[in-house]
Amino acid sequence: MASASVNLSPEIQTDYYSPEEIARIKRQLDSKNQKICNATIRALKEDYARFDGYMDMLNNKNTPLKVRSNLCFILKKAEQEDLQSSDTKSTNVLGVYDSNAIPKQAKLLRHSTMIKAKKAAEFFKGILSPINAESFGRICHCLILTDTLKDLLAALRDLKHHETRYDLAQSMANFCTGNTRSIQGFVDEGGLERMKELLELSSEKAGNPDIREMAARSLSNVAAKDVLYRDLIVGSGVIEPVAKIMSKLFQENLKPIYREGTRLVYSLLHHTPLPPWEVRQHCFVAISPTLTSCKDTQTIRHCLWTLGKLAGQPEGKTHLLHNPILERLICLLNVKHQSEVDDGSTSLLRIDAARVIGQLASEGAEHVTTLLAPVKSSSKDISEHHLLENLKKMIDVEDSKKRTDEEREMALWVLVNISSNATRNQLQQIADAGILPLLLSFLEIKDSPEEDRSLLRIYAAQIIGHLVRSGAVQVARLLRPELNLLTILNEMLRLEVGYTTDADVRRRARADAVRRTRAHVGRQEVTDAERLVRADAEHEEAVQLVANILAKANTDQRQQIVDAGMLPMIMTSLDAVTSQ
DSSP states (O other): OOOOOOOOOGGGOSGGGSHHHHHHHHHHHTOSOHHHHHHHHHHHHTOTHHHHHHHHHHTOTTSOHHHHHHHHHHHHHHHHTTOOOSOHHHHHHHHHSOTTHHHHHHHHHHSSOHHHHHHHHHHHHHHTSTTOHHHHHHHHHHHHHTTHHHHHHHHHHHOOOHHHHHHHHHHHHHHTTSOHHHHHHHHHTTHHHHHHHHHTSOHHHHTTTTHHHHHHHHHHHHHHHOHHHHHHHHHTTTHHHHHHHHHHHHHTTOHHHHHHHHHHHHHHTSSSSOOOHHHHHHHHHHHHHHHHHOOOHHHHHHHHHHHHHHHTSHHHHHHHHTSTHHHHHHHHTOTGGGTTSOHHHHHHHHHHHHHHHHHHHTSOHHHHHHHHSOOOOSOSOGGGGOHHHHHHHHTOGGGGGGOOHHHHHHHHHHHHHHHHHOOHHHHHHHHHTTOHHHHHHHHTOOOOSSOOOHHHHHHHHHHHHHHHHHTSSOHHHHTOGGGOHHHHHHHHHTSOOOOOSOHHHHHHHHHHHHHHHHSOOOOOOOOHHHHHHHHHHHHHHHHHHHHHHHHHOOHHHHHHHHHTTOHHHHHHHHHHHHHO
C-alpha cells in the first residue's frame, strides 16, 4: 500500500506516520489481547512527539478520511489511558468530536428523515454552543477542513423543516463569532451570499421561528470582526434588502428580527472608515421606523448608536435634522416618556439620545435653530418634545436619585455645544428656560471619594460664560447676594492648579481632556495626569467667566469684583500659564 501524500513538517516525515503504521497501531489498541494493547500504550507514552505529528495529519485536508478516522481512535484511546500530548486540550476535543462524526452528521441533514435531520441540527447547535469555549476554535477549524461548513450552508438552502433550519442557522451565527480563520472560511464557502438569500425570504418561507433573525445575527458577527469583512458585506448589497424589510418586519411586530436587524446595521457602521454615504443612507432608512415606535430598550440603543455614527458626518447631520426622527430623539430625553422601562435602562437611553443631539448641535447656528424650534405634536404634554425642557430635567440636581453624574454631564455637554453655536436670540431662549440657577448650583458641587465631578463645573462655567458674553444674562442678575457667585468663583480660583512641568504629559492629557469635552465619550477612569489638567481647565474657565463678567459690568459691579479679592489670584494664574 503506497503512502498517502500528506504535507508533514520535515521532522515528522518518518514511517511512524505512514497509513500502514497508523492502521497497525489502531489494530493493536483495539486488540482483545490486553498485553498487546498495554505494550502499545507504554510505547506511545514514551513518544509524546508522535502526537504532534498525528495532530498535523488530522488537521491536514489532504489526509485520507480513513487515516483521519484511525487517528481519532488512537487519540481517543490515549486520552482514556491518561496519556497527555503536548496539546492536551486538542486531544480532549478530538476524543469527543472526531473528524469522522462531524461530516457524517452533515450528510444526515440533507439525506435522511426529518427526525434524523433535526437531531443532526441539534448536534451542530450543541458543539458550536458558547459553553464549549475551550474546544470552539478547533471544532470550527474541523468544520472547514472536512468541507462540512459547505454542506451546512447548502443545508440551510435545502431544508424544509423550519425548526431544523432555524437551529442550523443559529449554529452558523455562533460559528461567525470565531476567529479570523473561521470567518474567512465562512466567506470562502459562500456564507455571505447564503445569508443574503435568507434575509430576502418572505415571512411565509422564513418560517416560525424566523430564520432571518439568525441570518442577520451571522452577518453582524462577521461585520464586527474586521473592516475588510464589513466591506465584503456592503459590497454584496445586503444592506438594501435589510432596509426594505425592516419597516415590514416592524409592522408585523417581529421583535427578535428587527432587534438583530438594527444590530446588523450598527455593525456595518462600527469600523472606520465609514462606508459611502449611499450605504449609510440605507442604514438610516433601515432603522428609522424601528426607532420611531419601538419600545425595546436594546433595540433603541442600537438605533441610537447607529445615529451617533451618522451624526458624526456632515451629510448625516443634515439628514437627521430634516427628519421626523428628531422628534423621537427629543422625546427620549424625557423621563416620563420612558417610564415603561427600568430606571437604569432609561438613564442609558437618555445618555445615548443626548449624545446624538450634542453632535447635531456642534455643527452651527442653523442646526441649533432646528433643534430649538417648537415641535408640533398631538401629545398632550408638549414639553415632551421641547429640547430645553427635557435637558433641564436631565440636569435637575433636586432629582439626583433618578439621574447619574454621567447623565448630567451629557446634558450639560449638549448645552455647551448649543450655546457655543447659538445666536443672541437663541441664547436668550436658553436663559429664559430657567436653567441658570441649576448651572450656578453645579459650580459649587463637590467631588466625592468615588466621583470626579470637575466636568460638571467646567461645562456649567462655559455655558454661563456664553450667556454673559452675549448679554442674554445681565451681570446684575449674576451678582445678586443670594446667588453667592463671587464666593463660588473665589473657591474655584483657589483650587490647587495642576500645571505640570512635564510638557509631554501636559500636552497628551490636555489633548485627551479637550477630546472628551468636545465629543463627550462617557465617564472613564480619570488618570492623575488628566486630573491635573482638569484642575487647570477649571481654573481657566473661572478666569474666563470673571473676564466675561468684567467686560459686561458697570463701574460699581467691577469694584464689587475687585473688592472680592479675585484679581491677584487671576494674575497669579495668568503668570503660571505664561511661564508654561
